[in-house]
Amino acid sequence: MAKNKSASHHIRIISGQWRSRKLPVHDLEGLRPTTDRIKETVFNWLMTDVKNARVLDCFAGSGSLGFEALSRYAQFTQFFELNPQAAKQLTTNLATLNCDNARVSQGDTLSLLEQPPAQGFDLVFIDPPFRKGLAEPVIQQLSEKKWLANDALVYVETESELQHLATPTHWSLLKEKSAGQVTSRLYLVQAVK
Template identity: 60%
Template sequence: MAKNTSAQSRSGAAKTAGRPGQVRIIGGQWRSRKLPIQDLEGLRPTTDRVRETLFNWLMGELTGARVLDCFGGSGALALEALSRYAAYARIFELQNGAAQQLKTNLASLKCTQAEVFQGDTLQWLARGTDQGFDIIFIDPPFRKGLAQQCLDALVTNGWLNPGALVYLETESELGAPAVPPHWQELKHKQAGQVSYRLYRCGEPL
């Protein structure tokens, strides 16, 4: 996702493997497919190394899951989940150019079980949803305070199914976010400037 001052695109120093302007799917039905991404300032797809770790964590959880990618950017996380047989993915992306590229890439994959919603993530989350999600990806732009706001909005507005898994990727210096007491941190790793965690949402105490 590209850098933006309001609410959305991923920014930071991490770079994806491979040459600029592409993202590579690393597993599943579309394994090794390379897809174009917008050449936008601050675009920071989750690296291949981190994605491989994340999807090892999610092994056995993806088939048939409803996935929400809160900060779509290149679409690397949502596309990886769909490649591994998630049932549906909803992707929020602030920048129009990146959103249109996501739609084009989904069409090239002949993927019909995903939707891209262009606009501010926090505004979309404030609207709530009629049907919750099983796996949520939160990889916001760094140093804008969006991670905590996104977590709070997900809880407040009913986006999380019981037992949902929430992946959070933030700058390392940020420290652990404030999550509800009934959430369990399953995994936590750090790769350079990036800290990433996986939570399981339990029932309220």
């Protein structure tokens, strides 16, 4: 039986104001929601850093990471998503949650990062489609175009075979963990002297 590409699945919010809420997501090619296990690890790493943070979710997809941050009282979340169907679902899910402190921008992340923001972000999620070489150019854009607040935290999720990730010299690797096909890294971006 052929797989229905528009079939719906769910992501689950682990903790915070919307704990245990399930949100629908489309089954779209390349969409790979962060698993609950990985999400739990990431948010354990970020436990004291989410509340009141300005969050940027660079490859939002299902919105799993961004919604988790909002549930844990992030001040604001900006979602970037290329796929129009996925972007529409993010907007619908925000409305379902009565959430007005988030915005969805539909488009190519590298293009969206061209225009510097009015204010830097405290926490950034980079979880691109695997094996497309997108993590490093996004990291470069974030640094060059001043998307990051002082002492920002950047979470990067890549395929495990990507052993080395080129980052600016003022980025310090705080945490790293590999599980199956996924490697998770957390960086602290120090102010450039």
